[in-house]
Amino acid sequence: MNLAVGIEEAQNHYTVKVSGEIDVYTAPELKDKLLPLTEVHGNDIQVDLKDITYMDSTGLGVFISAYKSAKEHESSMELIHAKDRVSRLFKVTGLDEIMNVRFDDNNKEGQ
Numbered sequence: 001m002n003l004a005v006g007i008e009e010a011q012n013h014y015t016v017k018v019s020g021e022i023d024v025y026t027a028p029e030l031k032d033k034l035l036p037l038t039e040v041h042g043n044d045i046q047v048d049l050k051d052i053t054y055m056d057s058t059g060l061g062v063f064i065s066a067y068k069s070a071k072e073h074e075s076s077m078e079l080i081h082a083k084d085r086v087s088r089l090f091k092v093t094g095l096d097e098i099m100n101v102r103f104d105d106n107n108k109e110g111q
Contacts, residue, residue: 002026005033013044019051022059031062038069038077045070050081050104060089067099078102 003026006017014037022030037045047063049055063079070077078100082090087103090096096103 003029005030007033007037012040012042014046016045016047017051018047018049019053021054022052022062023054023056024058027058027062030059031065034062034066035069038066038075039073040075041073043070043073043075045075045077047077047079048081049079049083049086052083052086055086055089057089060093060095063099064095076100080104 003018003020003022008015008017016034016037018030020026034045034047037043045066047066067077069075079090080102081104082101083104087096087101090099090101095101
């Protein structure tokens, strides 16, 4: 499956809607669209992960880079609607303790 990245803008607030799979093949596209938003001082970025069906460590790497860039440029980044399979990656790696990640408890794996 491919990756789709849509960006909605309202002043300095951006909602990045991501759907499909984030892996070694699709992560560069996500990084190319997400990182420039984090490199502007004062941007507020929400990344909606509701429609992500798969993510590997390459995807985590993109979000780590974006998180570091946002901090460096005094912007904020929040990951929202992470489903069970995706949220497990953040929990196992401990990134949920560092990054602002909101889990979607209503979408448990297998339901």
